[in-house]
Amino acid sequence: MTSSTERLVGVLSEFARTLLTDYPVQDLLEELIRHAVDLLPIDAAGVSLISQRTRPRMVASRGPAAAEFEQLQTDLDEGPCIAAYSSEHPILVPDLAVETPFPRFAKHAREAGLAAVFAFPLRSADRRVGALDLYRTSAGDLDPQDLAVAQTLADVATVYVLNAEDRIARTEFVSSVSHELRTPMTSIGGYTELLSDETAGALSPRQRQFVEAIERNTRRAAALASDLLVVATLESRAPRPHVSLDLVAVAHEAHDALEASIAERDVSVEFDIAAEPLLVEGRAEDLERVVVNLVGNALKFTPDGGHVRCSVSRTAESEGQGLGSFARIEVSDDGVGIPEDEQPQLFTRFFRSSTAETHQIQGTGLGLHIVATIVREHHGRIGVRSQHQQGSTFTVDLPTAD
Structure with a gap:
């Protein structure tokens, strides 16, 4: 050629x-x-x-x-x-x-x-x-x-x-x-x-x-x-133009919004949110939805007696992106997990994993698609680590504005 x-x-x-x-x-x-x-x-x-x-x-x-x-x-x-x-x-x-x-x-x-x-x-x-x-x-x-x-x-x-x-x-x-x-x-x-x-x-x-x-x-x-x-x-x-906002404040708002859902479940939920402000460029209502959707998903896929953790922190490096400062949202659970061969489809509209079908867990199949769309609009990166029946961890990295 x-x-x-x-x-x-x-x-x-x-x-x-x-x-x-x-x-x-x-x-x-x-x-x-x-x-x-x-x-x-x-x-x-x-x-x-x-x-x-x-x-x-x-x-x-x-x-x-x-x-x-x-x-x-x-x-x-x-x-x-x-x-x-x-x-x-x-x-x-x-x-x-x-x-x-x-x-x-x-x-x-x-x-x-x-x-x-x-x-x-x-x-x-x-x-x-x-x-x-x-x-x-x-x-x-x-x-x-x-x-x-x-x-x-x-x-x-x-x-x-x-x-x-x-x-x-x-x-x-x-x-x-x-x-x-x-x-x-x-x-x-x-x-x-x-x-x-x-x-x-x-x-x-x-x-x-x-x-x-x-x-x-x-x-x-x-x-x-x-x-x-x-x-x-x-x-x-x-x-729409992005504005500088504090991801820590957004995470606290999401925590408040999730209180009713958390109270309905016999699941231990831990929020580990940074004490210092984490400034990012974006839209607060969209980033709050990211946290709410990820934690809500973890609650749905974690059996009674399980544990869900949401952390918001600064990280010095975003995986695969090189050096730089990023704000990281990480949501993990010890729930039913996701088969490895299904993970590439997780952010597709209406996708429902086999674990969701097997355990008859209700959902629209749109939550993770919405999260991925918002993260992309904020020039961020989303990843997942999971094994069948061994829980899942979702990680969102957003460029910091400070």
């Missing part, structure tokens, strides 16, 4: 690992554009999304004046980007000084120092979503290998855009259904509470069993709706 082809293989391998993740599509496209400029003999590149109902919308650019050239095509409603989208074929203009189908774009682009442009459609078998534009300040053709690399990158961009659109549609559907479920669940819970209090009359032992079953399943349905709504919110919300 030639050098550029070898490098392309490396790029594709890198992107394949993130294809099914929830990374923002703009971040991924910006990274792909960066690789395009590195791999190809060009000076700048851009990606614009287009639909039959909208004008081109630039979502990523790299290099001198790339954003300007993308916007120019939108303003003029003319250019290789629009032509590639409309024709579904590459549009190659190796010399803008020669007569082109885009005279107004060519005039403005040449005045800005552009000499050549190559546009590749973002299209699948049944969809068109935009175009990848490559810009050069010197005239000349791209060789066949470079053209093939460019079209491959355009195809990768297409996959990401379509995957993101599908994910957004699913998220909106899940959010809508979750909201609709919460209202009847609240109503059922209220009426069940009235029955349990015998407001409408005394219950026979058999009737009380029925009411208790309704209560349990109502709580399960409400928990599922709540978790689905959290997942939908995490996936659809715009990036």
Whole structure:
């Protein structure tokens, strides 16, 4: 393989690992554009999304004046980007000084120092979503290998855009259904509470069993709706600025929130929280959810008489990340554990371990997915150590802000 082809293989391998993740599509496209400029003999590149109902919308650019050239095509409603989208074929203009189908774009682009442009459609078998534009300040053709690399990158961009659109549609559907479920669940819970209090009359032992079953399943349905709504919110919300906060204070808030759950179980729960502040960049409500979910999970998977421990401390090194200061949240238990071959799937949506099924431990299969999503948003790292029937330890490392 030639050098550029070898490098392309490396790029594709890198992107394949993130294809099914929830990374923002703009971040991924910006990274792909960066690789395009590195791999190809060009000076700048851009990606614009287009639909039959909208004008081109630039979502990523790299290099001198790339954003300007993308916007120019939108303003003029003319250019290789629009032509590639409309024709579904590459549009190659190796010399803008020669007569082109885009005279107004060519005039403005040449005045800005552009000499050549190559546009590749973002299209699948049944969809068109935009175009990848490559810009050069010197005239000349791209060789066949470079053209093939460019079209491959355009195809990768297409996959990401379509995957993101599908994910957004699913998220909106899940959010809508979750909201609709919460209202009847609240109503059922209220009426069940009235029955349990015998407001409408005394219950026979058999009737009380029925009411208790309704209560349990109502709580399960409400928990599922709540978790689905959290997942939908995490996936659809715009990036929000992080602020400096004290993880020690967050951990104490989580401890308070867990008191009722701890009181319901015959399990020894120990919190070992650092005495000195641990400053991290993030969102307090999200990091509190991380602690609550991890400790709540440990409680569920630890039999009566067992032990759960949550520690929050500073560590000098994050495993596999090199030297540096990190705040560590560690939650361990001596519960049923997780088979080693199932551990890579733990943070996948709706995954339920065989131990959970065997011991009939209720859950939505979303708690650890939510934790992993929040940790990733905070530029942290999550890991697990566990053996079947020998307990589990979850570790979260977050970069410190001090």
